[in-house]
Amino acid sequence: MSIIPSAVYKRPFTVCIEGNIGSGKTTFINEFKQYNDTTVLQEPVELWRNVSGTNLLELMYKDPGQYACLFQSYVQLTMLQLHTIETPTPYKIMERSVFSARCFIENMKRTKMLRPVESVVLEEWYNWCITNVKLKTDLIIYLRTTPEVVYKRMRERAREEECSVSLEYLQQVHQIHDDWLYHRTLFSLPAPVITLNGDKSIEEMFAEVRKCKEGFFTKAD
Template sequence: MPDRSSPSVSLPDDLGYLVIEGVIGAGKTTLAQLLTEAVDGRIVLEQFKENPFLERFYENKDRWAFQTELTFLASRFKQQKDLGARDLFHRIVVSDYAFDKNRIFAHQTLSGDELQLFETLYSIMEPNVPTPDLIVYLQSSPERLMENIRKRDRSYERSMDPAYIQSLHEAYDHYFRTYRKTPLLIVNAAEIDFVEHEKDLEVLLHHIANADLDGTTYVDPVVERS
């Protein structure tokens, strides 16, 4: 969690479930934490550390992709189902992933019968998870993503293949270019730092609080620094 506190922000009543998305290293968990603090909400974080196959996946993707994706699918489904439980203390829920990310990753790592089985399971689960009121997509660049991955220095990410990040970057951009399921705020995050620069965070929180809940909106916080 970032050391400094976030500026407070008020969200409209129709924003009760927000999701922060982006490729590995985009800063989605950090922004989810800052946003949750700013709105005094409840946070839901992806439990990637509990996936026993993740480190092995990064060592040998072909060998461990199927186990990794199915474990994530089951874990995320359980978390999403639990969101239906009433929270008497928090009106707003913020998550650092969308259930849709299961398909984005699976189509990068699986093929043939494994992908078909994954799709079958996903199609059974997906109608039973809550729909976000808004998704915030942190659109970065492969170079910035790799820089952020190196900075956080997780042991199993030290051998991260830039080609894999490039592939995920293209897959995410393609997915959200055609995304129509919920309101979507696409943020150009390649040249901002909402941890070190408070102005970047303020601008970003302002756009989230005032997001157009009808379709897709594009935001470039860099042009609003001055």
């Protein structure tokens, strides 16, 4: 499956939507499809679910000891592909990024799902990429949520691969996103951050989309 559209803009104004699992990133980003000047790039979950017939997302949850490193390696590749796409529009909005993949690596490192040598290799790849690949990012929109709220949403949507995901895991992923994007004490920030309350209803979030588009999508090269 190709995720690469026809190319025109080499350096579109690029916005990444970040937040915990179930924070509403897909709903938020889909609202931008109404704007003709914006290319919407959803997270390549479907690619992760079908790597030449293998559901790597499922394997990562079922057997992290064996598959976590391989999964993170594939996430980094597919995210880099999205970062480097040239778009037919002056604005580009992405669901997650190679930067937030690092939040999951950090969590897997802390919880020992990754062996120390695996996290070293993934981090060396990451560092090489952010130094050598043009990952122009202009803005991060952080959908900040409460772990209990996203846990409820995740259970309701009942994605098969996520049946084993616990509230504790969502609390860990939340903490790392929050330390990175809200408290700003973890990793460096690749772009300015706008924080929105992702616990709000869908209707309220749609209003936020309009505000963001009108207020913050400012320039394209």
